[in-house]
Amino acid sequence: MRISITYDYELFFGDITGSVENCIIRPTEDLIELGKRTGAKFTFFVDVGYLKKLKEYPELDQDLQIVSNQISELIRLGHACELHIHPHWEDSFYENGKWHMVVDRYKLSDFETENAEKIIEEYYNILLETSGVKPTCYRAGGWCLQPFRYEKIFQKLNLKLDSTSFNGGQNRAGNYYYDFTDLPKKESWQFSNDFCNEDKSGKIIEIPIASQKYSPLFFWKLFVLGRLNPEAHKPIGNGYPMPSPGLRKEMLTKGKLLCSSVDGYFVTKLEKSLKEYTSRNWRKLVFIGHPKANTKFALKELEKFILKHQKKHSFVTLPSLINEES
Numbered sequence: 001m002r003i004s005i006t007y008d009y010e011l012f013f014g015d016i017t018g019s020v021e022n023c024i025i026r027p028t029e030d031l032i033e034l035g036k037r038t039g040a041k042f043t044f045f046v047d048v049g050y051l052k053k054l055k056e057y058p059e060l061d062q063d064l065q066i067v068s069n070q071i072s073e074l075i076r077l078g079h080a081c082e083l084h085i086h087p088h089w090e091d092s093f094y095e096n097g098k099w100h101m102v103v104d105r106y107k108l109s110d111f112e113t114e115n116a117e118k119i120i121e122e123y124y125n126i127l128l129e130t131s132g133v134k135p136t137c138y139r140a141g142g143w144c145l146q147p148f149r150y151e152k153i154f155q156k157l158n159l160k161l162d163s164t165s166f167n168g169g170q171n172r173a174g175n176y177y178y179d180f181t182d183l184p185k186k187e188s189w190q191f192s193n194d195f196c197n198e199d200k201s202g203k204i205i206e207i208p209i210a211s212q213k214y215s216p217l218f219f220w221k222l223f224v225l226g227r228l229n230p231e232a233h234k235p236i237g238n239g240y241p242m243p244s245p246g247l248r249k250e251m252l253t254k255g256k257l258l259c260s261s262v263d264g265y266f267v268t269k270l271e272k273s274l275k276e277y278t279s280r281n282w283r284k285l286v287f288i289g290h291p292k293a294n295t296k297f298a299l300k301e302l303e304k305f306i307l308k309h310q311k312k313h314s315f316v317t318l319p320s321l322i323n324e325e326s
């Protein structure tokens with residue numbers, strides 16, 4: 001199995017976004033060290049709207065420099081830095097020492113298609129300029145990429161792989177919209193104008209993020225551990241997510257189908273996805289994570305997971321999966 005651990009490299013988008021040091025730089029340094037110890041290569045989906053906005057404020061030049069330097073270091077170490085777009089940065093601003101997130105236009109589909117294409121191209125170029133490497137992979141911010149109207153611009157920029165979807169996922173609350181309840185039951189497929197549907201003549205490949213149902217008990221444990229042992233279980237990032245109405249209640253009463261994640265206590269369920277994929281003879285597995293949501297516990301458990309499985313499976317970047325025969 002080729003396992004790709006991917007991290008969305010970004011601040012929080014709630015009222016408090018957290019600091020660049022705590023949400024991005026320090027937790028990514030921990031991952032760099034983990035990569036050095038284990039040989040695993042990671043993929044970082046860089047929230048390029050943040051870079052664009054940093055460039056607009058001279059007083060934030062130092063933040064821009066430390067993020068740019070870290071992206072260069074990630075590339076130098078053989079990790080991948082790929083394109084992640086949260087277009088609400090277009091409307092967001094920095095004032096009185098903090099970011100103000102304006103999330104009314106949270107998804108690309110909230111923009112005219114022509115403007116959305118411009119955003120994709122502009123952000124692609126900013127990332128290319130920063131990392132020195134042409135991005136080939138895409139993940140939509142907040143998993144929101146429907147309806148998909150971007151085949152033309154993906155092809156123009158040679159974006160070959162999307163990893164936005166996850167089987168069974170669905171969210172229509174607040175500013176979110178995605179529906180992945182009817183994906184092909186495959187590890188990957190080609191698509192053209194709808195990444196949720198296979199088109200064998202399509203030029204873009206979809207590799208969904210692994211997903212699984214987490215029980216209410218799981219979420220109770222997650223919340224209780226955070227209270228009882230914050231040193232191990234409290235995320236390193238010091239911000240708050242964009243509100244997702246009703247989510248917490250749903251988690252604690254019904255459980256929830258979510259991406260298979262390396263964040264925090266979710267790391268304890270990686271084995272479950274690996275077993276499931278192995279039993280289907282699938283050979284590509286994508287996990288998601290966020291530096292901002294990393295915990296000491298998760299780092300330790302992830303290292304154990306990688307060391308345990310690296311003889312049989314390899315931990316590789318997402319772009320390296322593009323030309324694989326399945």
Ligand SMILES: [Zn+2]
Binds near residue numbers: 047084141
């Ligand atoms: Zn994101």
